[in-house]
Amino acid sequence: xxxxxxxxxxxxxxxxxxxxxxxxxxxxxxxxxxxxxxxxxxxxxxxxxxxxxxxxxxxxxxxxxxxxxxxxxxxxxxxxxxxxxxxxxxxxxxxxxxxxxxxxxxxxxxxxxxxxxxxxxxxxxxxxxxxxxxxxxxx
Numbered sequence: 001x002x003x004x005x006x007x008x009x010x011x012x013x014x015x016x017x018x019x020x021x022x023x024x025x026x027x028x029x030x031x032x033x034x035x036x037x038x039x040x041x042x043x044x045x046x047x048x049x050x051x052x053x054x055x056x057x058x059x060x061x062x063x064x065x066x067x068x069x070x071x072x073x074x075x076x077x078x079x080x081x082x083x084x085x086x087x088x089x090x091x092x093x094x095x096x097x098x099x100x101x102x103x104x105x106x107x108x109x110x111x112x113x114x115x116x117x118x119x120x121x122x123x124x125x126x127x128x129x130x131x132x133x134x135x136x137x138x139x
Contacts, residue, residue: 002048007096009077013057016079016095018050024105025093028081029113030128032063036078039117040107043081043090044099050089083135 003023008015025042033041052058059073060082068082082089093099107113110125126134 003098005096005098007091007098009057009072009075009079009095011072011075011077013054013074014072014077014079015053016050016091017053018044018047018091020047021045022105023099023102025099025102026090026105027107027119028109029107029111030109031112032067033109034112034114036063036069040113040119041078041081042093044093044096044102045105046083046086046088046090050091085136 001022003020004018005020006015006017022045024045026045027040027042029040057072057074058070058079061069061071063069066084068084070079070082071077072079077095078092079095080089080091093102104119104121104123106123107119107125108131109128111127
């Protein structure tokens with residue numbers, strides 16, 4: 001069951017309309033995500049379809065050979081993570097009021113998680129090696 005959402009950054013300069021495959025979020029504990037936001041990067045599943053309004057206010061940063069991150073260049077809000085090999089994009093769920101009741105589906109790079117936080121509940125928790133094997137970044 002897909003879900004349609006609308007949301008925006010803190011200042012409203014970037015608005016996003018999207019369709020997601022389900023009502024779940026994921027958590028990434030890799031070093032880059034932790035450095036980017038101080039903790040896990042929480043994200044929607046990859047969007048099936050999305051529209052960015054206010055594209056002139058979006059700055060894209062190529063954080064690796066296989067990923068790009070986007071943020072609002074007015075207020076700094078983290079907007080998205082784009083997986084380049086598949087040209088798929090996940091978004092920060094906090095942008096969307098309708099995502100408040102989503103559940104966490106998976107945690108990745110669990111072996112890189114800092115000790116100062118943990119998420120409750122049972123779900124798959126993949127190490128970096130398991131993530132690379134499952135998703136094969138760069139292929």
